[in-house]
């Protein structure tokens with residue numbers, strides 16, 4: 001019987017090189033997004049927005065990621081292994097969910113809260129993967145998230161922020177181990 005402690009502590013990021021290349025059922029993707037929408041959000045303003053990339057749309061976007069990587073990396077820093085790794089995503093990744101935060105006000109504090117709420121939603125996605133033994137993924141803020149052109153590629157409005165991508169794929173078996181420091185080391189004293 002899975003406990004909440006187990007689900008939280010055994011949740012792991014899994015990366016494209018670990019994916020088998022099999023396609024996930026759309027039900028997985030919709031469960032993740034539906035559960036993301038149950039995350040806490042201040043004043044119930046639901047700041048999250050999602051775009052599902054699969055099939056042709058996924059392929060086109062991954063081609064853009066590779067193109068941007070080649071174009072934007074200075075020759076002296078260019079790493080062919082990294083380029084090959086991105087090329088391999090084409091055969092490994094099943095779906096990507098574009099993570100977008102939409103702000104309804106210009107208030108900087110509200111913006112922080114919106115980003116926090118979307119992040120809570122992404123954690124719900126991560127945890128929801130525990131329902132599917134062969135579906136895994138991770139939150140990527142790579143893939144050109146902050147690069148020029150990615151906002152316009154997804155036609156983002158001026159009040160929308162790109163928060164990265166939830167990259168998903170099939171795995172044979174999930175990893176559960178991780179290194180974490182003793183939680184007590186994060187508790188500050190106020191004396």
Ligand SMILES: Cc1cc2nc3c(=O)[nH]c(=O)nc-3n(C[C@H](O)[C@H](O)[C@H](O)COP(=O)(O)O)c2cc1C
Nearest residue numbers: 011012013014015138139140141142143164177178
């Ligand atoms: C906001 C955010 C952005 C992340 N971006 C990346 C990324 O660009 N590339 C990557 O390999 N992992 C990324 N990760 C995943 C972390 O590397 C991962 O959570 C961390 O290594 C701990 O592993 P675990 O998730 O298995 O506990 C990101 C995680 C968060 C929360």
